[in-house]
Every structure is written in C-alpha cells, then in structure tokens.
Amino acid sequence: MTADDSYDRLDDDDYPAYTMGRAAEMLGTTQGFLRAIGEARLITPLRSEGGHRRYSRYQLRIAARARELVDHGTPIEAACRIIILEDQLEEAQRINAEYRRAASGQTAGI
Numbered sequence: 001m002t003a004d005d006s007y008d009r010l011d012d013d014d015y016p017a018y019t020m021g022r023a024a025e026m027l028g029t030t031q032g033f034l035r036a037i038g039e040a041r042l043i044t045p046l047r048s049e050g051g052h053r054r055y056s057r058y059q060l061r062i063a064a065r066a067r068e069l070v071d072h073g074t075p076i077e078a079a080c081r082i083i084i085l086e087d088q089l090e091e092a093q094r095i096n097a098e099y100r101r102a103a104s105g106q107t108a109g110i
Contacts, residue, residue, distance in 0.1 A: 016054035
C-alpha cells in the first residue's frame with residue numbers, strides 16, 4: 001500500500017478507521033452501547049488483526065442515530081429495529097422510483 005492509497009481511504013465512508021474507544025468518545029457514549037447495538041445487529045464492526053472492533057464513519061452515523069433515539073427514551077432494541085426499518089423503507093422507495101422512471105420511459109416510447 002502506498003501513501004496515496006492511505007490518503008484515499010480518508011474519504012472512504014466504509015473504511016474501519018475508528019477503534020471502539022475512539023468511536024464511543026466521538027459519539028459521547030460508552031463502549032457498552034456500541035457492543036449492544038452490535039449485538040442487536042444494527043452494525044457489525046470489522047475486526048483488526050488483533051481482534052479489536054473497528055468502526056467506519058458510516059457505522060458511526062448509524063450509531064449516532066441510535067443514540068439519539070435512546071436519548072429520547074426509546075429502548076435500545078426498539079431503536080435498532082426502527083433504524084433497520086427506516087433503512088428498508090428508504091431502499092424500497094429508491095427501487096420504486098427506479099421502476100417508475102423505467103415505466104415512464106417505456107410508455108413515452110410507445
């Protein structure tokens with residue numbers, strides 16, 4: 001890996017750049033919270049060669065959303081389920097929009 005490759009990863013939202021301790025610090029939460037949302041399968045941190053959890057910026061945004069819900073009184077399991085359902089809804093809406101675009105393109109050509 002070259003230095004240029006390392007710098008390219010700085011812009012990669014999926015690169016697991018943050019340790020559990022740093023991630024918890026950035027989110028203002030505990031490591032236990034991160035473990036709990038992992039156990040609820042909201043996020044699955046990658047593991048370093050030494051077995052330590054590593055988090056990406058994308059995963060930290062999801063964890064921040066979970067923390068927001070929990071801070072407003074939602075149980076952690078429910079918060080994780082809400083986020084999963086929100087993500088599924090967003091994906092379904094994206095697919096529907098693609099189908100609509102494709103269908104309108106086909107009817108315009110008739």
